[in-house]
Amino acid sequence: MTSGNPSPSLYNEDLAPARERKWGAFSIFNVWTSDVHSLWGYYLAASLFLLCGSFINFVIAIGLGSLVIFVLMSLVGNAGVKTGVPFPVLARASFGTFGANAPALVRAVVACFWYGAQTAAASGAIVALLIRNENILAFHQNSHFLGHSTLEVICYVIVWALQLLIIQRGMETVRKFQDWAGPAVWIMMLVLAVYLVVKAGTFSFGSEIPRDVLIEKTKDAGVPYEPGTLPALAAVAATWITYFAALYLNFCDFSRYAKDVKTLRKGNLWGLPINLLAFCLVAGVTTTAAFTVYGEVLLHPEAISAKFDSWFLALLAALTFAVATLGINVVANFVSPAFDFSNVFPRHISFKRGGYIAALIALVLYPFAPWETGAAHFVNFIGSTMGPIFGVMMVDYYLIRKGELDVAALYREDGEFRFQSGWHVNAFIAFAIGALFSSILPTFTSVLPEWWGTYGWFFGVGIGGGVYYLLRMTTRGSAVGAASR
Numbered sequence: 001m002t003s004g005n006p007s008p009s010l011y012n013e014d015l016a017p018a019r020e021r022k023w024g025a026f027s028i029f030n031v032w033t034s035d036v037h038s039l040w041g042y043y044l045a046a047s048l049f050l051l052c053g054s055f056i057n058f059v060i061a062i063g064l065g066s067l068v069i070f071v072l073m074s075l076v077g078n079a080g081v082k083t084g085v086p087f088p089v090l091a092r093a094s095f096g097t098f099g100a101n102a103p104a105l106v107r108a109v110v111a112c113f114w115y116g117a118q119t120a121a122a123s124g125a126i127v128a129l130l131i132r133n134e135n136i137l138a139f140h141q142n143s144h145f146l147g148h149s150t151l152e153v154i155c156y157v158i159v160w161a162l163q164l165l166i167i168q169r170g171m172e173t174v175r176k177f178q179d180w181a182g183p184a185v186w187i188m189m190l191v192l193a194v195y196l197v198v199k200a201g202t203f204s205f206g207s208e209i210p211r212d213v214l215i216e217k218t219k220d221a222g223v224p225y226e227p228g229t230l231p232a233l234a235a236v237a238a239t240w241i242t243y244f245a246a247l248y249l250n251f252c253d254f255s256r257y258a259k260d261v262k263t264l265r266k267g268n269l270w271g272l273p274i275n276l277l278a279f280c281l282v283a284g285v286t287t288t289a290a291f292t293v294y295g296e297v298l299l300h301p302e303a304i305s306a307k308f309d310s311w312f313l314a315l316l317a318a319l320t321f322a323v324a325t326l327g328i329n330v331v332a333n334f335v336s337p338a339f340d341f342s343n344v345f346p347r348h349i350s351f352k353r354g355g356y357i358a359a360l361i362a363l364v365l366y367p368f369a370p371w372e373t374g375a376a377h378f379v380n381f382i383g384s385t386m387g388p389i390f391g392v393m394m395v396d397y398y399l400i401r402k403g404e405l406d407v408a409a410l411y412r413e414d415g416e417f418r419f420q421s422g423w424h425v426n427a428f429i430a431f432a433i434g435a436l437f438s439s440i441l442p443t444f445t446s447v448l449p450e451w452w453g454t455y456g457w458f459f460g461v462g463i464g465g466g467v468y469y470l471l472r473m474t475t476r477g478s479a480v481g482a483a484s485r
Helices: 025-036 039-052 055-083 101-130 134-142 150-167 171-200 211-218 230-242 245-250 261-294 301-305 311-344 351-368 375-384 386-400 407-411 425-444 450-484
Strands: none
Touching (some): 025 039, 025 171, 039 055, 039 230, 039 311, 055 386, 101 301, 101 351, 101 425, 150 171, 150 351, 171 261, 171 311, 245 311, 245 386, 375 425, 386 425
């Protein structure tokens, strides 16, 4: 795969098709361990476990959801392997050479927000450990800066800086970090589960938690159904699938480095349905055992580790949770905006500079901590627009182009993907209509049923992709008719 004679406004070495394919199945597997094994991932898994109401329900809902995730990731992953290009470049095929900047910036905005949120979560795990010391606790309570305790600010900046060290040398360093961090997190999760099960003296999957406690703990989970009911299980599966909405777009940022499709499939199989189900089971067992030991439902792992009698075990847990959260930040919230910002100004912004921009935005956001306010609703609104983008891109690649792309033309201003002066009107019409039903109407009006928002991403994919297909077929039919005349 080559980029031919590229236009300078569309090309730099980081955006070029991948030349070295060093990522094996283990590295692809660890993309997923890094992506889901975080404080936020654990919290979601534990919450969904409680919503299922029983072990069998959980296996069915999460298992089916994980299989769907595997299929969706394979779609975009295979495109990455075949073309060797990152997400914003692949988007040029459907949105136009310059129009692709729009979906790329949508993805980047969401990533920058969560970059800050995940960094705050990782630093919070360190803070929870440090305040076990009375002197540090007093400092934490009495010294404040930028709207936070000074200790929180210090820990945030340290964790923020550590992430920059990880990505400073590019994607190969990211791979090496994942290959180390992924197994480390799994080991710590198992240690945490075994410790609590032994202390509880029993091994179960939620049967000890009274139903009234389940209902109370899940009432604010965003799923307006009683735990264990069929609507609740459907919502659990949908929520689990939607959780990965951002990576459906930019997984090709990673799969482009895979050796071949077989390697990708093997890594995805172990990393998605198998790993996701196992991780959620461990989260469920840990939550249940913690309830038996401490008499309360603790959905946040740092809250569990803070109760440990052993300072060493608490230290090990805090460091592991911090590393896990750094992992998801690098995978989901650093690599993507690094490529996305680079795509906007290829001549001036490299992968490394794009990543620095994302990190700087997260640092600027910290004093305002928007992830702790209603601003999260804004990001969820923006994030739901990723459904139509995914629908348009996959319909274009698989149904319109049958999986065949002129890669070199993706880097030429006057090539096949110029459309209307670098913008593809059909794609933006489909995107707008899809976003109307996936985010705008569910968020700002009451014309749609209450349950619609739970499946907003799916409606975005189906409606956005469907409208795009109809527009493309109509345009193609008109072009053929004009040519015959």
